[in-house]
Amino acid sequence: MAKEIPEAVRDVCLSFPEAEEYLSHGSPNFRVRGKTFASYLVNHHGDGKVALWLGSPPGAQEQRVRDEPGYFFIPPYVGPRGWLGVELDKGLSWKRIAALVREAYEKVAPASLAATIGKTIVIAAPKPKLAEDERDPLASPALQKLIQPLRDYCLSLPEAQEDPRFGAPSWQAGKRTFAFAYRYEQQLTFSFWVGVEQQGLYSGDTRFFIPPYMGHNGWIALKIGSKPNWKEIRGLAIHSYRHFALKRMLARLDAAG
Structure with a gap:
């Protein structure tokens, strides 16, 4: 064979x-x-x-x-x-x-x-x-099922849009990226901005790590298992969104409650 x-x-x-x-x-x-x-x-x-x-x-x-x-x-x-x-x-x-x-x-x-x-x-x-799932692992139904709740939440935010940057989904507030989903060392990973001063609070948890390339700018990466903590993930996403969003976007977000 x-x-x-x-x-x-x-x-x-x-x-x-x-x-x-x-x-x-x-x-x-x-x-x-x-x-x-x-x-x-x-x-x-x-x-x-x-x-x-x-x-x-x-x-x-x-x-x-x-x-x-x-x-x-x-x-x-x-x-x-x-x-x-x-x-x-x-x-x-x-x-x-x-x-x-x-x-x-x-x-x-x-x-x-x-x-x-x-x-x-x-x-x-x-x-x-x-x-096909070897050529593009993120296209597998199992991973798409895990990514979809993040996609739905990110796209519910004012003026957010999806951009398949570098072959993986990312979400932008206007033109500024606030969330990524990708495979890192064979594992589904989500990344968000938390700020350099906050990275240490997360990196003590083995689910988190400081990602290459963008970690020095204050990003944190979260390894996604079979049962993600969606409350935690939404909290990371909204914090990152607020950092990058324009004032008019934040006004709409706050007005919506």
């Missing part, structure tokens, strides 16, 4: 000497002696791609993206450093994918270690496509 794409990625990336897997922002990454050579991302910020981001030799990124845009792209963040995005579900052979991973590994591995590789691994092609 054919493997799934994530299994094939692990088989290839971990076939090289001293390669190891670690999670970064919920996505599998692969490194050798502390240096990352590959990242596996699915629907990154809503881009719809099932991809490997790989280190590549100078000039290779530009040439491959130009010559074969159906398979290759310039990934965000690491693209300016020459990394190559490789789409895994567009028909590119896994023999070639393995060769590209080897190239990325050899770029960062010590020469003495790279010299011990031998022949590049040969694997059977995995299933060509991911299931």
